[in-house]
Amino acid sequence: MMNCQQATQLISESQDRSLTGVEKISLKFHTMMCSGCKNFSLQVPFLSQAMKAYAKGLDEAGVDDAKQ
Amino acid sequence: MNQTNVADTPQPDPAEVSILSDTAFLTDLRRQMVKFATLQLSNGQHAEDAVQEALMGALKNAKSFAGRAALKTWVFAILKNKIADVLRQKQRMVEASSLLHEDEEGEDFSELFDRKGFWQSDEKPATWGNPQNALHQNQFWKVFELCLEALPGNQARVFMMKEFVELDSGEICNTVGITTSNLNVMLHRSRLRLRECLENTWFLKGERA
Numbered sequence: 001m002m003n004c005q006q007a008t009q010l011i012s013e014s015q016d017r018s019l020t021g022v023e024k025i026s027l028k029f030h031t032m033m034c035s036g037c038k039n040f041s042l043q044v045p046f047l048s049q050a051m052k053a054y055a056k057g058l059d060e061a062g063v064d065d066a067k068q
Numbered sequence: 069m070n071q072t073n074v075a076d077t078p079q080p081d082p083a084e085v086s087i088l089s090d091t092a093f094l095t096d097l098r099r100q101m102v103k104f105a106t107l108q109l110s111n112g113q114h115a116e117d118a119v120q121e122a123l124m125g126a127l128k129n130a131k132s133f134a135g136r137a138a139l140k141t142w143v144f145a146i147l148k149n150k151i152a153d154v155l156r157q158k159q160r161m162v163e164a165s166s167l168l169h170e171d172e173e174g175e176d177f178s179e180l181f182d183r184k185g186f187w188q189s190d191e192k193p194a195t196w197g198n199p200q201n202a203l204h205q206n207q208f209w210k211v212f213e214l215c216l217e218a219l220p221g222n223q224a225r226v227f228m229m230k231e232f233v234e235l236d237s238g239e240i241c242n243t244v245g246i247t248t249s250n251l252n253v254m255l256h257r258s259r260l261r262l263r264e265c266l267e268n269t270w271f272l273k274g275e276r277a
Contacts, residue, residue: 003185005177012256016230016237036192043263046199050212051231053203054104 002030007037011044088127093136098123101147103213108151108228110221118154122147152233155243180260193263196271208270215265223258226251 002010007030010023019027031038087093098119105115126143180191187193202208216224222244229240241251 003181004187005181005185008260009252009256012259013252015259016252016255034187035195036187039193039195040263043193043196043199043267044259046196047259047262047266048231049200050203051228054209054212054232 002026004030004034004037007031007034008040011037011041015044015048087136087139090136097140097143101143104144105147105151107216107224108233109154110225114154118147118150122150148233152235155229155233155235156239177260180264191264194267194272196267199271202270211266211270215262215269218265219258219261223254223261226254227258227262230255 007027010019010027013019014027027041031041101119101122102115105118106112109115109118122143126139126146129142177185180188182188216228219227226240226244229235229243230237235243237248237251240246241248244251246254
């Protein structure tokens, strides 16, 4: 079984390229049993989303001061 | 501002007038752009130049924008292109050695992972719940900026090239002078660090400032 360092590397690469079938299955198998990597796999797309929202987000931040 | 050369705009749109006369808005916008460009280009002069060009290009067409938010989105889109241009031009001047410092090359994962490559017990990523909520909170963006700035320069740069400037991997590798596997390792590290920083300074603090 792959370890967490390898799993997070693959999760990171999945943002930049399509994983192969074998990679996807091994990763799935790992994240089913590993909550840390499961969480990481949810956080990585959020980092991307946040980075892209950064410039636009400054819009909202500047205008939308409402406390939620 | 000098108003002598208005031949091209005989009937200024009221919206344009209000945006261009809103000094506070423009000052703020410029400050955000410089901050962003500096982080990306790691060269104050290049950053100032890119911002200047982007602003001038965008404000020329300010009348096409319904409001501040639209103008800002447009200005950042232009700035993004300027940054991509500068990065491509820099390609020839960049020495790979300046981008791959030994300390980063030699950086290991032992703080995060044990000898077998599994998470150290106190480093396991936690559940963030619904992180999208954070995107609407001003304080989150301050934390986000601090976390970006805390990344080693080269990691921050490749991460932003990838996720903000949206260059593809081949272009980033050419620009920075690294291999795809270098890039993958740097992106992996930057994501590990960024998520750790956000988790410690934001998500484990109840998502509130």
